[in-house]
Amino acid sequence: xxxxxxxxxxxxxxxxxxxxxxxxxxxxxxxxxxxxxxxxxxxxxxxxxxxxxxxxxxxxxxxxxxxxxxxxxxxxxxxxxxxxxxxxxxxxxxxxxxxxxxxxxxxxxxxxxxxxxxxxxxxxxxxxxxxxxx
Numbered sequence: 001x002x003x004x005x006x007x008x009x010x011x012x013x014x015x016x017x018x019x020x021x022x023x024x025x026x027x028x029x030x031x032x033x034x035x036x037x038x039x040x041x042x043x044x045x046x047x048x049x050x051x052x053x054x055x056x057x058x059x060x061x062x063x064x065x066x067x068x069x070x071x072x073x074x075x076x077x078x079x080x081x082x083x084x085x086x087x088x089x090x091x092x093x094x095x096x097x098x099x100x101x102x103x104x105x106x107x108x109x110x111x112x113x114x115x116x117x118x119x120x121x122x123x124x125x126x127x128x129x130x131x132x133x134x
């Protein structure tokens with residue numbers, strides 16, 4: 001369903017959007033810029049997890065396990081990302097007015113978006129008639 005080229009380009013697009021967005025301060029121009037990146041990141045992580053473990057994730061059995069695994073993969077990476085943002089706020093940006101995490105609400109919403117991206121991929125994975133491989 002997904003080729004190596006598609007996956008690489010999708011992840012490269014997310015990383016490029018993040019780097020350009022942080023540099024150009026897109027978060028001030030586009031209020032939901034961060035939200036789009038978190039949702040897309042959740043999608044990318046879940047696609048990567050489903051392909052990396054394609055042989056270990058039999059589609060015909062344990063659908064709940066597949067759902068929890070793909071959503072959980074996105075959530076775990078999202079938690080790591082939020083931890084990195086917190087560390088940056090308390091070290092690099094400690095004496096600055098810039099904050100990666102303006103509030104607890106923002107952090108929780110980011111984690112929900114990460115997990116939602118993973119949930120979307122899990123649903124597509126479970127509904128697909130062809131096994132995913134690249």
